[in-house]
Amino acid sequence: MTCRTLLTGATGTLGTALRSRLGNAGHDVLAASRSPPSDDGAWVAMNLADGTGIRGAIADVDVVVHAATAATGDSEAVDVRGTERLLEAAADAGVSNVVYVSIVGVDEIPYSYYRHKAAAERAVEASSVPSTIVRATQFHSFVFDLLESVARLPVWPLPTAFRLQPIDVGEAAAAIVEYATSEPAGRVPDVGGPEVRTVGELARTYRDAKGLGRPLVRLPLPGKTASGFRSGDGTCPDRTVGTVTWREWVTARCD
Numbered sequence: 001m002t003c004r005t006l007l008t009g010a011t012g013t014l015g016t017a018l019r020s021r022l023g024n025a026g027h028d029v030l031a032a033s034r035s036p037p038s039d040d041g042a043w044v045a046m047n048l049a050d051g052t053g054i055r056g057a058i059a060d061v062d063v064v065v066h067a068a069t070a071a072t073g074d075s076e077a078v079d080v081r082g083t084e085r086l087l088e089a090a091a092d093a094g095v096s097n098v099v100y101v102s103i104v105g106v107d108e109i110p111y112s113y114y115r116h117k118a119a120a121e122r123a124v125e126a127s128s129v130p131s132t133i134v135r136a137t138q139f140h141s142f143v144f145d146l147l148e149s150v151a152r153l154p155v156w157p158l159p160t161a162f163r164l165q166p167i168d169v170g171e172a173a174a175a176i177v178e179y180a181t182s183e184p185a186g187r188v189p190d191v192g193g194p195e196v197r198t199v200g201e202l203a204r205t206y207r208d209a210k211g212l213g214r215p216l217v218r219l220p221l222p223g224k225t226a227s228g229f230r231s232g233d234g235t236c237p238d239r240t241v242g243t244v245t246w247r248e249w250v251t252a253r254c255d
């Protein structure tokens with residue numbers, strides 16, 4: 001039987017990768033976001049921050065894959081309150097599984113966005129809707145964008161000792177799609193990239209791939225968020241699901 005699946009955040013980095021893979025896996029996908037995707041597949045306007053469109057979108061679906069986020073915006077309104085609204089509507093509509101996408105380390109690293117993701121996880125767990133929570137590590141594209149933001153500077157100030165485990169977004173999406181069934185699985189094993197690397201190592205690989213000769217300088221960051229990233233609390237070295245290394249990804253990207 002075809003699974004009717006609502007995908008929130010469908011136009012985002014992960015959402016775009018999930019949408020095609022859910023379709024290929026036989027899901028009848030309804031994409032949701034505030035602005036439409038560039039193609040003309042099934043899409044519904046939804047704003048998690050004020051609740052617009054949620055109930056109409058969810059009325060007739062079996063599974064929700066919830067990948068909307070406001071990482072650089074009002075994550076309390078979108079990720080926490082928006083998730084609560086979505087769960088309420090999903091409970092009323094009798095959804096069989098809400099798959100919530102989270103990030104490795106959200107319960108340990110007290111970065112405000114992570115605190116909101118952890119609050120959203122708790123809302124998912126407390127809801128009467130059957131659910132699955134899957135945490136992933138940073139996507140290669142996220143690390144790339146971070147390094148692009150310093151690339152023009154003569155010297156790159158970076159938190160060189162932060163430890164990350166970046167993953168190809170397509171590989172993360174493929175792992176998440178496995179949980180998009182009518183069988184809720186609770187908190188499932190983390191989805192991590194193939195290697196843990198420091199930001200300094202990642203930056204040097206990026207610098208080589210770009211053919212740039214800029215020196216790195218360590219940006220001294222105090223506080224528990226920074227010490228959490230330095231300790232590797234955002235990594236899951238025993239869960240190396242992805243196979244595409246940062247070097248492979250960045251070399252292909254810069255070719």
Ligand SMILES: NC(=O)c1ccc[n+]([C@@H]2O[C@H](COP(=O)([O-])OP(=O)(O)OC[C@H]3O[C@@H](n4cnc5c(N)ncnc54)[C@H](OP(=O)(O)O)[C@@H]3O)[C@@H](O)[C@H]2O)c1
Pocket residue numbers: 008009010011012013014015032033034035036046047048049050066067068069070071078101102103104117136137138139142
């Ligand atoms: N980026 C990473 O490295 C990473 C790593 C691990 C896990 N994750 C998790 O993966 C998920 C997706 O992240 P991403 O990086 O793909 O996000 P993204 O590229 O920033 O995309 C965010 C999506 O959410 C939608 N959105 C934003 N505000 C909204 C609102 N008020 N109402 C409804 N939709 C809204 C956006 O579309 P509109 O703007 O058109 O509404 C977009 O489709 C998140 O749960 C994130 O925490 C990300």
